[in-house]
Amino acid sequence: MLAQILAVTWMNLRSLPLRLGSSSVVVVGIAGVVAVLVTLLAMAGGFSAALERGGSPERALVQRAGANSEMSSTLNPEDVRILSTMPEVAAYSPELYVVADVPKRSNRQPANLVIRGVRSDAFAVRPEIEIVAGRALAPGKRELIAGRGAAAEFLGIDLGAKVDLRNNDWTVVGLFTAEGSAYESELWADLPVAQSAFRRGATVQSVRVRLTSADALEAFAARVEDDRRLELEALGEEEFYAGQSKSMDALIRGFGYTVAVIMAFGAFFAALNTMFTAVSARTVEIATLRALGFGGGAVLASVMAEATGLALLGGALGGAVAYFGFNGFTVSTLNNASFSQVAFDFAVTPELLILGLLWALGLGLVGGLLPAAQAARLPIVTALRGE
Amino acid sequence: MALVRCQDLQKSFVKGRETVEVLDGINLEIQQGDFLALMGPSGSGKTTLLNLIGGLDHPSAGAVEVGGVPLNEMSARQLAKWRAENIGFVFQFYNLLPVLSAQRNVELPLLLTPLSSRQRKANAATALKIVGLEDRAKHKPGELSGGQQQRVAIARAIVADPTLLVCDEPTGDLDRETADEILSLLEVLNQEHGKTIIMVTHDPKAAERAAQVLRMDKGRLAQEAA
Ligand SMILES: Nc1ncnc2c1ncn2[C@@H]1O[C@H](COP(=O)(O)OP(=O)(O)OP(=O)(O)O)[C@@H](O)[C@H]1O
Ligand SMILES: [Mg+2]
Numbered sequence: 001m002l003a004q005i006l007a008v009t010w011m012n013l014r015s016l017p018l019r020l021g022s023s024s025v026v027v028v029g030i031a032g033v034v035a036v037l038v039t040l041l042a043m044a045g046g047f048s049a050a051l052e053r054g055g056s057p058e059r060a061l062v063q064r065a066g067a068n069s070e071m072s073s074t075l076n077p078e079d080v081r082i083l084s085t086m087p088e089v090a091a092y093s094p095e096l097y098v099v100a101d102v103p104k105r106s107n108r109q110p111a112n113l114v115i116r117g118v119r120s121d122a123f124a125v126r127p128e129i130e131i132v133a134g135r136a137l138a139p140g141k142r143e144l145i146a147g148r149g150a151a152a153e154f155l156g157i158d159l160g161a162k163v164d165l166r167n168n169d170w171t172v173v174g175l176f177t178a179e180g181s182a183y184e185s186e187l188w189a190d191l192p193v194a195q196s197a198f199r200r201g202a203t204v205q206s207v208r209v210r211l212t213s214a215d216a217l218e219a220f221a222a223r224v225e226d227d228r229r230l231e232l233e234a235l236g237e238e239e240f241y242a243g244q245s246k247s248m249d250a251l252i253r254g255f256g257y258t259v260a261v262i263m264a265f266g267a268f269f270a271a272l273n274t275m276f277t278a279v280s281a282r283t284v285e286i287a288t289l290r291a292l293g294f295g296g297g298a299v300l301a302s303v304m305a306e307a308t309g310l311a312l313l314g315g316a317l318g319g320a321v322a323y324f325g326f327n328g329f330t331v332s333t334l335n336n337a338s339f340s341q342v343a344f345d346f347a348v349t350p351e352l353l354i355l356g357l358l359w360a361l362g363l364g365l366v367g368g369l370l371p372a373a374q375a376a377r378l379p380i381v382t383a384l385r386g387e
Numbered sequence: 388m389a390l391v392r393c394q395d396l397q398k399s400f401v402k403g404r405e406t407v408e409v410l411d412g413i414n415l416e417i418q419q420g421d422f423l424a425l426m427g428p429s430g431s432g433k434t435t436l437l438n439l440i441g442g443l444d445h446p447s448a449g450a451v452e453v454g455g456v457p458l459n460e461m462s463a464r465q466l467a468k469w470r471a472e473n474i475g476f477v478f479q480f481y482n483l484l485p486v487l488s489a490q491r492n493v494e495l496p497l498l499l500t501p502l503s504s505r506q507r508k509a510n511a512a513t514a515l516k517i518v519g520l521e522d523r524a525k526h527k528p529g530e531l532s533g534g535q536q537q538r539v540a541i542a543r544a545i546v547a548d549p550t551l552l553v554c555d556e557p558t559g560d561l562d563r564e565t566a567d568e569i570l571s572l573l574e575v576l577n578q579e580h581g582k583t584i585i586m587v588t589h590d591p592k593a594a595e596r597a598a599q600v601l602r603m604d605k606g607r608l609a610q611e612a613a
Contacts, residue, residue, distance in 0.1 A: 007498045014486040288482040291443055292543075293471025293499050295464065381444045384478070385434075 004298035009305040022274040027314040029267035034318025034356035040256025042346040050344035051245040055238035057214040062207040065233040070097040088220035093121040097205035114186040117194030134174030145174035147184035271367025279375040287383030300376035307368025315360025391417035396449035411606035422577040424594035427603035433587040441553040471499040475544030477554035481536040483528040490524040496547045514542035534565035554586040
C-alpha cells in the first residue's frame with residue numbers, strides 16, 4: 001500500500017511542473033495566510049513579552065487602592081514610611097510617574113513618554129537595569145537617563161542632548177537597558193529633582209518593593225490591605241503587567257485571527273480549485289492506474305499528499321516571510337493601560353512557526369479532501385472513456 | 388477447461404430516466420491460449436463486454452468466470468487485486484503516463500507486487516526487450532511514435548505475466564504498417580508466450596490475424612469461423 005501511495009504521489013509530483021501556475025496560487029495563498037497570522041501573533045507576543053518582562057515574582061507594586069494606573073495614584077511620605085517598615089520588604093523604591101508629550105522620530109507627532117522619578121533604590125529593586133552608555137544619574141541634577149526603546153523612538157532623546165520637558169532643560173546623561181522590558185520605553189530622572197520640576201511636593205505615584213521572597217507576596221498584600229492607616233493596594237508585578245497587556249494582546253490576537261481566517265477562506269478555495277483541476281486533468285491517468293490494480297486509497301492519499309505538500313510549502317514560505325521580514329522588528333505603540341508608548345520587538349517564536357505550519361497543513365488537508373475523494377471514487381469504466 | 392466463461396451475461400446502464408440494455412445475454416467460452424477477435428458496429432457493446440471480462444465493471448446479471456474465479460461475486464477491492472495479477476490491458480490510446488519514462492511506465496504494475504526494486508527494473512527491461520524497445524527505456528511517451536507507445540503499453544500489459552491480455556482496438560489509432568507490427572507482436576505473445584488474447588477491432592485485416600472471430604450486434608453474439 002505504501003509503495004502504491006509513494007508511486008502515485010511521486011507521479012503527481014513529477015507532473016507538478018505542468019501545473020506550476022495553479023499550484024503556485026495555492027502556495028502563495030497559504031503563504032499569505034501564514035505570514036499574516038504569524039506576524040500578527042508575533043506582534044501580540046512581543047507586546048505582552050515587553051510588558052511582562054518587567055515583571056518579577058519577587059516584586060510588588062504598591063499604589064492607591066482603586067487606582068487603575070500608576071499615573072492616577074498618589075502616595076504621601078507617611079505611606080512610604082509605613083510600607084518601609086513591613087517585614088516582607090527587602091528593598092523599596094518610591095517613584096514619581098508623569099507623562100510628557102515628546103515628538104516621535106517616525107512622524108514628528110508628539111506622543112506620550114513616561115518620566116519616572118527614582119532614587120538609587122530603584123536600581124536595587126531592579127537589578128536588571130544596566131547603564132549601557134554614558135553614566136548613572138547624579139543626585140540633585142536635572143538629568144535624565146533614557147531607556148533604549150525611548151531613545152530609539154523619540155526625537156531628541158540622544159546621549160548628551162538637551163531635552164525640554166515642561167519648560168525645563170534636562171540633559172540625557174545615560175542610556176539603559178532593562179532586559180527588553182517596558183522600562184526601556186521610559187525616561188528616568190532623580191526623584192527630588194523631578195518632584196520639584198513637576199510640582200509634586202513630596203508625593204510619589206507608587207512604591208516598587210522587592211520582597212524577601214516570592215512567597216512573601218501574599219502576606220505582604222494582605223498586610224497592606226489590612227493596615228488601617230493606608231488606603232493602598234499591593235499587586236504582584238507579574239499580575240500587574242499581565243493585566244496591562246491583556247487588552248492590547250487580545251486586540252492584536254483577535255485582529256490577527258480574523259484576518260487569517262478571512263484569508264484562509266481564500267486560500268482554501270484556491271487549494272480546492274487547484275486540486276479539482278489537477279484531478280480532472282488526470283482523470284484518464286487515474287482511471288488507468290485503477291485499471292492496472294492501484295487502489296482508491298492510494299489515489300486518495302496521493303492527491304492529499306500533493307495538496308498538503310503544496311500547503312506546507314506555502315506555510316514554510318509564509319513563516320520565512322514572517323521570520324526574516326519581521327522577527328526582531330521594533331515598533332512602539334500606546335499602552336492604553338499606562339498611557340505610555342511601549343517599544344517592543346516582534347517575537348517570531350518557534351511555537352508561532354509551528355502554529356503557522358499547522359494552519360497550512362489544516363488548509364491543505366481540508367482543501368485536498370474533496371478533490372481526493374472525487375479522484376478515489378472515479379468510476380473506472382466511465383473515466384477510461386474519457387467522459 | 389475454458390479460461391473465460393460468460394453465462395447469460397447482462398449489462399445495462401441507467402442514463403437519466405432511461406435504462407440502456409447494452410449486453411443482452413452473452414454466452415461465451417474462451418479457451419486457454421486462444422487469440423480471439425471481437426468485431427461489431429460501434430455501440431454494440433464490445434468494450435462493455437471486455438470490461439466485464441477484465442474485471443473493470445460488474446455485470447447487471449449473469450456470471451463471468453475467469454480462470455475459475457467468479458468475478459461477478461467479487462468486491463471492487465478484490466477485483467483490483469485480481470486484475471493486477473491476472474489481466475494485462477491494452478488501450479486504443481495507449482494510456483501511458485506522460486511524466487514517466489517508458490521503463491517507469493512498464494514498471495508500474497510491478498509496484499503492486501512484492502518484487503524488489505532491482506527485480507522490478509529487471510522484469511521491466513525484459514518486457515521492453517520482448518516488444519523490441521530496450522533502447523527506448525529512458526524516453527518519455529511524448530518522445531515516442533504511436534506504434535512505439537503502443538509497444539510500451541503492451542510491455543506494461545505483460546510485465547506482471549498475466550494469463551489474459553485484453554486489448555480494446557489496439558491498432559485503432561495506428562497506420563496500416565504500424566498496425567501490422569503490433570499485430571505480429573500480439574501473435575508472438577500468443578504463440579510463443581502462451582498469452583490468451585481478446586482483441587476488439589474494427590479492422591477486418593486485424594481480425595484475420597486472430598485464431599477466432601466473434602461478431603457482436605446490439606448486445607448479442609453471433610459466432611462464425613475464422
Ligand atoms: N458507462 C456507461 N454509461 C452509460 N452508457 C454506457 C456506458 N458505457 C457504455 N455505454 C453505452 O453502451 C453502449 C455500448 O458501448 P460500448 O462502449 O460497449 O460499445 P462499443 O461496441 O465498444 O463501441 P465502439 O466500437 O464505438 O467502441 C453505447 O450505447 C454506450 O453509449
Ligand atoms: Mg469500444
